Amino acid sequence: MTRVLAIGDIHGCRTALDTLLGFVQLRPTDQLVFLGDYVDRGPDSKGTLDRLIELRRSYDVVCLRGNHEVMMLGAREGRDNYRFWVTCGGAAALESYAGADGVATLDEIPESHWNLVGRGCVDWYETDTHIFVHANLHPDRPLREQPAEWLQWQPLARAWHKPHQSGKTMICGHTEQRSGLPLRLLRAVCVDTWAYGDGWLTCLDVDTGECWQANELGQTRYGLLE
Numbered sequence: 001m002t003r004v005l006a007i008g009d010i011h012g013c014r015t016a017l018d019t020l021l022g023f024v025q026l027r028p029t030d031q032l033v034f035l036g037d038y039v040d041r042g043p044d045s046k047g048t049l050d051r052l053i054e055l056r057r058s059y060d061v062v063c064l065r066g067n068h069e070v071m072m073l074g075a076r077e078g079r080d081n082y083r084f085w086v087t088c089g090g091a092a093a094l095e096s097y098a099g100a101d102g103v104a105t106l107d108e109i110p111e112s113h114w115n116l117v118g119r120g121c122v123d124w125y126e127t128d129t130h131i132f133v134h135a136n137l138h139p140d141r142p143l144r145e146q147p148a149e150w151l152q153w154q155p156l157a158r159a160w161h162k163p164h165q166s167g168k169t170m171i172c173g174h175t176e177q178r179s180g181l182p183l184r185l186l187r188a189v190c191v192d193t194w195a196y197g198d199g200w201l202t203c204l205d206v207d208t209g210e211c212w213q214a215n216e217l218g219q220t221r222y223g224l225l226e
Contacts, residue, residue, distance in 0.1 A: 006033045006132060008182075008191035008202045009066065009173040012042025012092060013216050016201040017051055020214035023222075024203050032059055033125060035173035035191065036066025036134035036152070039117070040089030042196040042216075046096040049113045056120075065121035066134040066174065067152045072117055076106060123151050126168070130206050135174035137164045156183070156190050163187035171206055182211060184225055 039045035074081035098104035156175035173192035195201035200213035209225035
C-alpha cells in the first residue's frame with residue numbers, strides 16, 4: 001500500500017531531515033511530498049538540496065515551491081532581490097556553500113540546485129482526497145487559477161475562512177507552529193512545526209494521521225494527528 005507522506009518546511013535542517021527519514025523507515029512504495037522552504041535560516045541548505053536530489057533518484061518525490069525558493073531564484077535577477085533574499089534567511093543558505101575561505105557567492109551554488117528549486121518544483125499537487133501547497137489556497141478559485149501570493153506567501157491563520165471549493169483537505173506548511181505540533185483546521189492541516197527554531201520537522205501520513213518528528217539534536221517522537 002502506498003503511503004503519501006507530507007514533510008514540512010526543512011529550512012536547511014539536514015540533520016533533522018536525515019533523522020526523520022530514518023525514523024519513518026521509508027518503503028519503496030512511499031510517495032514523499034515536500035511542502036517547500038528547503039533552504040534558508042537553518043545550518044545546511046546545501047546538504048538539504050543534495051539530499052532531495054538523492055531521494056528523487058530512488059523514490060516518488062514531489063517538491064513544492066516555497067516562498068524561500070522563490071526568493072532564492074529571484075536573487076539571481078538583481079541586486080535588490082539578492083539583498084532581500086539574504087536578509088530573509090539567504091545569508092545562512094550561502095554560508096552552507098562556502099569553501100575553505102569561508103566566502104560564498106551565488107556562483108558556488110551548483111546548477112543542479114538551481115534546477116531543483118526552479119524546474120524541479122511545482123506550485124501545488126493534488127490527489128483524490130488532498131491538495132498540497134506551500135502556504136495556502138484561495139477557497140473560491142480552482143487550482144489552475146490560484147494566485148501565487150496565496151500558494152507561496154499567504155499565512156494560514158489570517159486567511160483560512162472555509163475549505164477549498166473542491167472539498168479536499170489542504171496540506172500545507174509556511175505558517176510556523178511554534179508549539180511543535182501540527183495545526184488541524186476544517187479540512188486543512190499545517191505541518192510547519194518550526195524545524196529551524198526550537199521545534200521539529202514533521203512527516204505526516206495524510207491517510208492515517210500518523211506523525212513522525214525529528215529535530216536537529218537527532219531526537220525523535222511519534223504521535224497521531226489530533
